[in-house]
Amino acid sequence: MILDRFLVPDKVAVVTGAGRGIGAASAVALAEAGADVVLSARTEEQLRDVAARIAATGRRAHVVPADLSDPANAAALADAAVAEFGRLDLVVNNVGGTMPRPLLETDHELLEEAFRFNVSTAHALTRAAAPAMLAGEGGAVVNISSVMGRVTGRGYLAYGTAKAALAHYTRLAAADLAPRIRVNAIAVGSVATSALEVVVGNDELRTRMERATPLRRIGEVEDISATVLFLASPAGAYLTGKVLEADGGLQAPNLEFGLPDL
Structure with a gap:
């Protein structure tokens, strides 16, 4: 059956930023599809809650609290997966983000920090995971990029630049790791996570955003976790080096x- 291609039975996944939002939803989706999951983020309590949701599916979760702004901590998750579960098949590089600010308030240190948090951490984990994947049946990497890596807007310089870099990193890594490891990305639009709490809780702002989105709604985390599962599973077996735009149709x-003119 075609639905079987969306299953990942007995695979092992690492998901970063897994304590809430897209990361938590992706981890649970992979578990529901048959995977055991290594969960990592800063807040252990949140990770424990996600681990309980995974246990309810009948799969196992291993919690690794860590500051993933340090690429070394991200890289260490590959060894944690092998030590706990004996293999590693799937990676979801979800951790990232940067607060918006005007160009003149974005110094080189802030730009480099955005690059490190959004790109260097993804590279560190992907690089560390590749040998474990190659020792088994190969694998799949899914990077969480953003629509802001493709469109322009004031205030998004650091974030958009970093996410654009992550999108092209995806294409280059896919070329290096083919044919046994697939690398794809998702360019995410506005999704109802804690990062948008101020917007989601403000009827006026939410209505304005919905009207500016062709599909007339803010995304749900399940919109993204379903895309993660597609790219990680055999359903996406003929895709590598691609950036899927799960953004409600945004072109801006x-x-x-x-922000005013200077």
Whole structure:
């Protein structure tokens, strides 16, 4: 049956930023599809809650609290997966993000920090995971990029630049790791996570964003976790080096900060 291609039975996945939002939803989706999952983020309590949801599916979760802004901590998750479960098949590089700010308030250190948090951590884990994947049946990497890596808007310079770099990193890594490891990315639009709490809880702002989105709604985490599962599973077996745009049809930001001309 075609639905069987969306299953990942007895695979082992690492998901970063897994304590909430897209990361948590992706980890649970992979578990529901048959995978055991290594969960990592800063807050152990949140990870424990996600681990309980995974246990309810009948799969296992291994919790690794860590500051993933340090690429060395991200890389260590590959060894943690092999030590706990004996293999590693799937990686979801979800951790990332950068607060918006005007160009003149974005110094080189902030730009480098955005690059490290959004790109260097993904590379560190992917590089560490590759030997374990190659020792088994191969694997799949899914990077969480953003629509802001493709469109322009004031205030997004550091974040958009880093996410654009992650998108092209995906293409280059896919070329290096083919044919046994697939590497794809998702360019995510506005999704109802804690990062958008201020917007989601403000009826006026939410309505404005929805009207500026062709599909007329803010995304749900399940919209993204379903895309993660597609790319990680045999359903996406003929895709590598691709960036899927799960953004509600955006061709421009649906949240402008009203930054004035200089």
